[in-house]
Amino acid sequence: MDIAAKTGWSREEMAQNIARDIPDGSYVNLGIGMPELVANYIPENREVVFHTENGLLGIGPSPAEGQEDDEMINAGKKPVTANKGAAFFHHADSFAMIRGGHIDICVLGAFQISENGDLANWSTGEPKAIPAVGGAMDLVQGVKHVIIITKHTTKDGKPKIVRECTYPLTGKGVVDRIYTDLAIIDVTDKGLFVKEMAPGVDFNTLQGKTEALLNQY
Amino acid sequence: MINKVVKTASEAVADVFDGATVMISGFGEAGSPIELIHALIDQGAKDLTIVSNNTGNGHVGLAALIENRQVRKMICSFPRTAHSVVFPELYKNGEIELELVPQGTLAERIRAGGAGIPAFYTPTSVNTPLAEGKETREINGNPYVLEYGLKADFSLVKCKTADRHGNLLFNKTARNFGPIMCMAAKAAIVQAKEVVELGGIDPEIVVTPGIFVNKVVEVANPLSENQLIKEERRYPWT
Numbered sequence: 108m109d110i111a112a113k114t115g116w117s118r119e120e121m122a123q124n125i126a127r128d129i130p131d132g133s134y135v136n137l138g139i140g141m142p143e144l145v146a147n148y149i150p151e152n153r154e155v156v157f158h159t160e161n162g163l164l165g166i167g168p169s170p171a172e173g174q175e176d177d178e179m180i181n182a183g184k185k186p187v188t189a190n191k192g193a194a195f196f197h198h199a200d201s202f203a204m205i206r207g208g209h210i211d212i213c214v215l216g217a218f219q220i221s222e223n224g225d226l227a228n229w230s231t232g233e234p235k236a237i238p239a240v241g242g243a244m245d246l247v248q249g250v251k252h253v254i255i256i257t258k259h260t261t262k263d264g265k266p267k268i269v270r271e272c273t274y275p276l277t278g279k280g281v282v283d284r285i286y287t288d289l290a291i292i293d294v295t296d297k298g299l300f301v302k303e304m305a306p307g308v309d310f311n312t313l314q315g316k317t318e319a320l321l322n323q324y
Numbered sequence: 325m326i327n328k329v330v331k332t333a334s335e336a337v338a339d340v341f342d343g344a345t346v347m348i349s350g351f352g353e354a355g356s357p358i359e360l361i362h363a364l365i366d367q368g369a370k371d372l373t374i375v376s377n378n379t380g381n382g383h384v385g386l387a388a389l390i391e392n393r394q395v396r397k398m399i400c401s402f403p404r405t406a407h408s409v410v411f412p413e414l415y416k417n418g419e420i421e422l423e424l425v426p427q428g429t430l431a432e433r434i435r436a437g438g439a440g441i442p443a444f445y446t447p448t449s450v451n452t453p454l455a456e457g458k459e460t461r462e463i464n465g466n467p468y469v470l471e472y473g474l475k476a477d478f479s480l481v482k483c484k485t486a487d488r489h490g491n492l493l494f495n496k497t498a499r500n501f502g503p504i505m506c507m508a509a510k511a512a513i514v515q516a517k518e519v520v521e522l523g524g525i526d527p528e529i530v531v532t533p534g535i536f537v538n539k540v541v542e543v544a545n546p547l548s549e550n551q552l553i554k555e556e557r558r559y560p561w562t
Contacts, residue, residue: 160427161351162497177353177550178498184352184405195496197503197531198351198377199435202428206448230453237412238424240454241402245428248447279451 114307115288121256123148124303125214125286129155133211134204136160136246139183141256142214156192158210160242162201165193182242205242206249213250215243217257217285219272222319224282224294226255227274240277247278259287259316266318268292268299289313298322328490329519329540333363336513336541340369340478347434347479347505348376348386352405353549355498357482357515358385360541362559364480365392375399375434375476377427377501379411382553388560390414397421399474401430407553426454429471431504436473438507438536443472479509482546483532486516487523490537491530499531506536515543 116124118141126148129135136158137143146166149155157166159181166181167188175186189195204210219227226247229240247253260266268285284302285292290313291303300322304313314321330336337360340346346364350356365388372395379398380387387410389395403411403422414420425433426448436444445468449455459470481502484495492514494502506512519542 159497161354162500176496177548178355179496180352180354181497184354189496195494195499197494197499198427198431198501199504202431206428206432206446235416237404237415238422239402239404240424240426242427244426244452244454245448248450249428276452 115259115305117288118144121286121288124291125254125256126150129153129212131155134158134164134209136205136210136213136250138213138215138243138246140216142216143181143183145214145256158201158204159187160201160205160246162196162198163187163189163193164196165190167193202242202245205245208249208251210250212252212254213246214254214256215246217255217267218274220255220257220268220282220285220294221272222268222270222299224280225272226253226277226282227272228277230275232275243277247281252283253281255282255285257285257287259289266316269318289316292321300324327488328534328537329488329542331541333359333515333541333543334366336360336515336539337363337367337480339511340364340367342369343371344369344477345373345375345475347476347501347509348374349479349481349500349502349505350386351377351497351500353381354496355482355494355500355502356385356549357480358547358549359543360480360482360513360515361385361389365389365394365559368394370394371396373397373399375430375474377401377430378405379403379408381405381407381549382556383410383558384547384552385549385559387411388558390420395420397423399423399425399430401425401427424454431501433471433474434501434504434508437475438504441473443470445469446471474508476505476509477511479505479512481505481512481514483514484517485525486514486519486537486540487521487525487534488519488540489522490514490534490540491525492516492532492534492537493525493529494531503532506532511538512536513539513541515541515546517544517546518542
């Protein structure tokens with residue numbers, strides 16, 4: 108077995124790390140894919156209200172098989188339920204919540220993050236690719252804390268945390284914190300600071316897998 | 325007497341003309357007025373500009389309208405989804421135009437269009453390729469992008485309950501773009517799962533007041549796009 112594969116956090120542990128850091132009473136928007144896992148790990152004594160930009164505050168657990176409703180979905184178009192106290196609203200109101208600074212935290216995926224917090228997560232810029240943006244650009248501008256969940260490197264081992272993004276930007280200087288399988292990294296005015304490293308990871312190894320300069324607190 | 329209720333979907337969409345701008349509600353399948361779209365396919369208006377969050381799925385509904393070559397241009401935020409096959413093909417061949425708009429900007433442009441606001445500044449898309457060529461301005465020290473309100477000749481919207489004045493209630497997350505698209509169109513055409521007597525909707529909970537609605541048609545048992553896709557159905561039915 109590859110020893111390298113055993114170091115670092117699993118997807119579930121990455122989601123747990125984020126869930127642990129979400130304060131009681133937060134309004135949170137989760138992006139499509141890996142960010143959705145975060146909802147599974149909110150500690151029981153905390154009340155967190157999940158927002159989905161297609162028009163629901165108070166997302167509940169996934170419905171049981173056979174109980175799915177075509178008109179009850181999340182932004183990833185997956186079936187969801189509504190918790191007690193939930194609310195439905197139209198798109199302009201939903202994005203007023205986002206753009207207007209009413210959502211506390213959003214958790215998004217990333218293609219690249221730069222050392223000054225630029226985020227690229229909507230397009231690889233390939234000429235033949237069909238561009239699709241959804242709500243990402245609204246979320247990064249309006250939500251109070253923008254959190255990224257991502258593998259530290261690409262599938263072929265290239266750094267995703269870079270000096271400057273080469274892919275088209277979603278927003279400039281918008282990321283607050285990055286949770287990877289190897290570390291938790293804060294984006295500050297003074298650069299990137301490593302808050303925590305996964306078991307079995309040391310600073311030099313981490314820097315070796317990161318193009319941007321990392322700092323230690 | 326005001327009676328916005330018409331008998332059939334084809335009657336509801338009869339006035340749509342070639343070259344019209346048509347807003348179509350829905351986020352994926354949720355809220356997509358599939359019967360009105362199919363009636364528009366039968367009606368045949370072409371050279372349309374369609375404003376909708378996505379570009380349809382499989383070969384039914386909005387995807388079928390595009391496949392039937394009635395659409396010149398799409399204004400949307402997310403043109404590719406898991407089951408989107410028609411639009412990507414035409415787009416790659418240069419046979420359909422795309423104006424890509426961030427989702428919140430799309431919603432606000434529609435809301436503004438319906439509210440008589442010609443343009444507005446937004447932080448969304450600042451310093452990204454989607455702001456290129458657009459006017460920007462610094463307000464209170466922050467950069468913003470100028471975006472224009474969107475209006476339409478028609479909107480096709482799905483809702484749960486309507487009355488003859490056009491007051492509307494929606495169903496769960498199928499509400500999405502429906503209310504604002506009713507506001508932004510010269511003629512808002514709505515398919516409702518049920519049409520109730522006047523007074524049958526509590527005024528306190530009306531979501532879209534009837535003033536924004538022009539035509540209502542009852543479609544008691546709307547088709548499920550998901551089901552049609554599973555069955556690999558195509559419209560017009562083959």
